[in-house]
Amino acid sequence: MIEIHNIHKTFGDKKVLDGVSGVFETGKTNLLLGASGTGKSVLLKCIVGLVKPDIGSVTFDGTYFTNNKLDIRQEIRRKIGMLFQSSALFDSMNVQQNVEFPLKMLTPDMSKSERMDRVNFCLKRVGLEGSNKKMPSELSGGMKKRVGIARAIAPNCTYLFCDEPNSGLDPLTALKIDELIKEITEEYNITTIVVTHDMNSVIEIGDKIMFLYEGKKLWEGTRDEIMDTDIRELNEFIFANRLMRDAKKVEEEEREEEREEQQETKSENQQL
Template sequence: MIEVKNVSKKFGDKDVLKNISGVFKRGMTNMIIGASGTGKSVLLKNIVGLVIPDEGKVLYDERDFIKASKEEKKDIRQEIGMLFQGSALFDSKTVEENVRFPLDMLTQMPLDAKMDRVHFCLKRVGLENAAKKTPSEISGGMKKRVGIARAIALETTRYLFCDEPNSGLDPLTSIRIDNLIQEITQEYDITTIIVSHDMNSVMEIGEYIMFLHQGEKKWEGSNETLFDSDVPELNEFLFSNKLMRRFKNEPSSA
């Protein structure tokens, strides 16, 4: 579980995050959603320690990340897997070398054990036959899978952060990636936080959703309750496209 308590952040005189609190539970796909420029990525950066909040706390299973010693921070970082926007793979390395990268950087494991782990992770994401390929030889969806395999390569992974995991993917591949992230979250009992403005993803896997608007948390809930809200900013966000407006105006056939 990750708890964010009263987090605020200013850049210059601009309040980018205003007193944000929320609980991201273990074994659940938690999402931070909102329009562009509303503070989603800055909140994620505050959670992972790339940005230090001006005020507030970030607790990793009760461990205060901001106040933690260097050693404690190192321990927490070993438990974090990141799936970056655009996958961020090394083009010159093979798929297998990309997945091995965190093991090379952060562990003293013998090579045999590393390779076993790499192949286990590649198998889990359905890429056991692509181990020797380079990123330029595989599709966008496969690259995301490599990114997921790399994010869970460390056996210590307890937290998974995904920044726009579906960017650049077609809707069907996006849903497959969403489902894979959700399965892995449940299977390994990970606390997953996904930053997204993809409504398909939100509806597919948004078990806990935090909606940000201009740096403020305006709503929280699940994909089950998303459409019951009377928060104008959320409704404006949800019904910003024609398809959703049509869905809103169609009487239910149920």
């Protein structure tokens, strides 16, 4: 579990984060949702320690991370896996070398054969068994994301962070990446945080969602609850496209029909 407490961050005269607090649960896909420029990626960087908040703190399973001793921060960082928006694979390394890289950095006592076993296991888990010698230039966008996920989980991470994992992917591939992230989260009981603005991801994997607007947390809940909020900014974001508006209309019509049926049943029972 990851907790954030009253996170503030300003760059120059622009306030990017304004008192954001929340809890990200273990074994669930926790989404940071919002339009571009709302502070999602900055909040993610504050959580993993790439950016230091001006005010506030972050705890990982009860251990304070922000402003703690260097050795404690380093120990937590060893448990973090990161999937970057552009996958960020090393162009000069093949798939095997990319996945092996964090093992060399974080587990120096692991033997070469042990590293290879772990690399092959992770590649098989993301559906890329046998792709060891391929170069990033030979991979599709979806394959690069899968290699990025394999690299992130290679050191047996406890916390997984994904920054716009569906960026640049077609809808079908994006769905498969979402499913893979959710499967891995549940299978290994990882605390996963996904930065996204994709409503498809919300509907498919949004176990818990935090909606940011102009640097503030306006709403928090599940994918089952998000369609029924009365927050104007959130509704404008959710129903920005026609498909979501139509889905909302159908849902409301179905609920109205259900209410009418219940009322009719109640009336019939009273007559009896």
